[in-house]
Amino acid sequence: MEKKYVAEPYKIKVVEPIAVTTREQREAVIKKAGYNTFLIDSADVYIDLLTDSGTTAMSDHQWAGLMEGDEAYAGSKNFMHLQEAVKDVFGFKYTVPTHQGRGAENILSKITITEGDYIPGNMYFTTTRAHQEMNGGIFRDVIIDEAHDAMKDHPFKGNIDLDKFQALIDEVGADKIPYICVAVTVNLAGGQPVSMENLKTVSKLAHDHDIKVMFDATRCVENAYFIKEREAGYHDKTIAEILKEMMSYGDGCTMSGKKDCLVNIGGFLALNDEDLYQKATQLVVVYEGMPSYGGMAGRDMEAMARGIYESIDYHYIHHRISQCRYLGEKLSEAGIPIVKPIGGHAVFLDARAFYSHIPQEEFPAQTLAAQLYLQSGVRSMERGIVSAGRDKNGNQYYPKLELVRLTIPRRVYTYSHMDVVADSIIDLYENRGNVKGLKMIYEPPVLRFFTARFQPLSS
Template sequence: MERNKERSWAEPYKIKMVEPVRMISREEREEAIKEAGYNTFLLKSRDVYIDLLTDSGTSAMSDRQWAGMMMGDEAYAGSKNFYHLEETIQKYYGYDYVVPTHQGRGAEHIISQLLIDEGDFIPGNMYFTTTKLHQELAGGTFVDVIIDEAHDPENEHPFKADVDLIKLENLIKEKGAERIPYVSIATSVNMAGGQPISLSNLKKVRELTNKYEIPIIHDMTRVAENAYFIKQREEGYEDTPVKDIVREICSLTDGATMSAKKDALVNIGGFLALNDEELFRKAQNMVVIYEGLHTYGGMAGRDMEALSIGITESVDEDHIRARVGQVQYLGEKLIDMGVPVVRPIGSHGVFLNAKKILPHLSQDELPAQTLAAELYVDAGIRSMERGVVSAGRDPETGEHNYPELELVRLTIPRRVYTQAHMDVVAESVEAVYYQREDITGLEFDYEPEYLRFFQSRFKKR
């Protein structure tokens, strides 16, 4: 007799090395978060039990990547590891030219300086902090053209990173195509909760930008995760390998910035990839000024080798299924517990809906920052705020930007934690949720000029 019960799955790897972690006492955690100004970025990692601050540079490398590190060619010019990286990017992503950088924001800086003039407008499917800042520093203004569903944490739209084509074309007509240097398209949009863009929508964006001769620059930090969602959710792609979907996504764009510290499973590194040779030559010249020679950028040879191998591993079907599956596991547990989260569950983390968890706190009382601090005190879990603090201030008025989404991100590093760790996280979130009415808010005590969420300090109101 055939059973219909769904079988359990396990991670597609064995653990070869471990790093001990410790849980300090609640009293010590209370003192640690106070000393850190209630900013989880300012905590010492030795005082953190489960670190879900970010998936950037926190993944575990494979035995093949570690072996590749021993093959580092540290020649100042012409490193063989660069040529291997270039070949790998061309094979899996399809871009013609590669400029290595120390991480994604190095690539964002170069492309912004090359393409944006004072007074330009850059439409995109929701902002990302560093991307938007580089665009502003170059004299541009970011304009959000993502679909409205992306701003509703409870909406179950399967592709909440889709572009609203009417918003985009209206902007082009209003400002003029000559004032729009490129359209900024992110795959697996971070600030929306790790939500994917569909290929059908991206094709329509490509058709529209071709009409107005506007290039598309792709933030491909989590492109493999986006491709996995397309395979799961978009009609006609259920039997298509993830690596082929990745290649198709990239083929619809003109260039890309990549923080390799996410999808590509390395602790440092990134690149700018382009198809336009003239633009590539300019970028190649700029990288020498800000990063390093054009055949290493900001990376050592060994890091480029680990990155080449990581790109290959990132599109492996077993890997990506387990990576996204662990995030889904945590998200589904929290939903079953009644905790308000962004739905559907995204690719790289579970995003807690701080507005709904702490409805008695206004955004001026920083509910997401407050909730992140409370989670740390409860069980030593480090998460991060994605709300009014991350949104920064309006450069003209100096007032806070108030995003619709006020979230706490529980970001899952790749190949680092077990399902048991996810159970501990879920139980901690549940415990904080059920004492939510006793939680009081925070206010700024120190605020830096740029990217304030990294270094701001707060105090109890």
């Protein structure tokens, strides 16, 4: 009999009870949270698919590493281990530890961006664009058009459009582009990867114009897996070999270690340029801490160093991608509109198609995330017009993709949990016609999706 899923390459040592609530209880919870899933207490959540950031279950080897934490203010041995791991696995010479990925984004933006500079990228990410704009940069999307089509089944929807990149260079001049930000994978496109061939050509075009290539490497191991699976010439290469080649086309990266580095906190900025590194070490003292610990404790650096090596194990990443694919395929077979192909860290529901009767200005994705919690206690995340926010002039962004992200934490849930999620969404879809949208009653000025509040429309 053919197996329906890839079994877990680990065994469970510790369990944590999770909340089983009634619909009546959940109605009170979601109302109190202003219909924003970010504002729900975790104690009121049954299956938490809000994010894969910091929600990883660490291994026994990582937990053992915590006991070897060297909490010296300067020169921690754990920093040496982290630096060695980054150089060995990613290939970058210098490592600046930060409290998480956005700390690295902040420092990179401050040391590279001058007011009026343009930062091209393969679709925006919320905090990345915020740091770029707060430091005077102007984001320009240069991803291929296929990425904005939820139903388009393209193997590398995260690819940079070389014509768009060249057009920006011609328009503003290379001296106004300090670097191109290449996300591997692209979160807001549905966890979509970038091909090795595209990375090579982007790198050549950028470096021909003295433009640096900086990776958002948060989910780079997932990207390496997709290259191995989908790109000719890489089927027989190891994840480690593919990842090292990927990173060789860049000048540095920002990393949220809370994803592919398999830890609950921490990140880093990795660089090859010594001058940029020196500038980064000056700023990390101001915003994070000493260059040898940044925003991290020694024990957390040790756990991250060990997690980096665990992440490139094929059996681990094969199971992770397969679990995500299991959920996506179950939904797709039931006729649920999702982003295709299925990404590496999450399944993305196409809320625009799911609630086709709800206009975008009434927040269909935010509505769907709230309804999913009401239905079953499953927490998810809006990735649509609320996340897109407003431009500097206060005008609303209207992204083509209006999505709900079902983000799967690493080594946390079983396939039975995925079945519960799928069944709940299928029930919602069958009764979708009676659902009304939301109106925003509180909007913060920056990154509004974290703390905005809503209420249901009555008519």
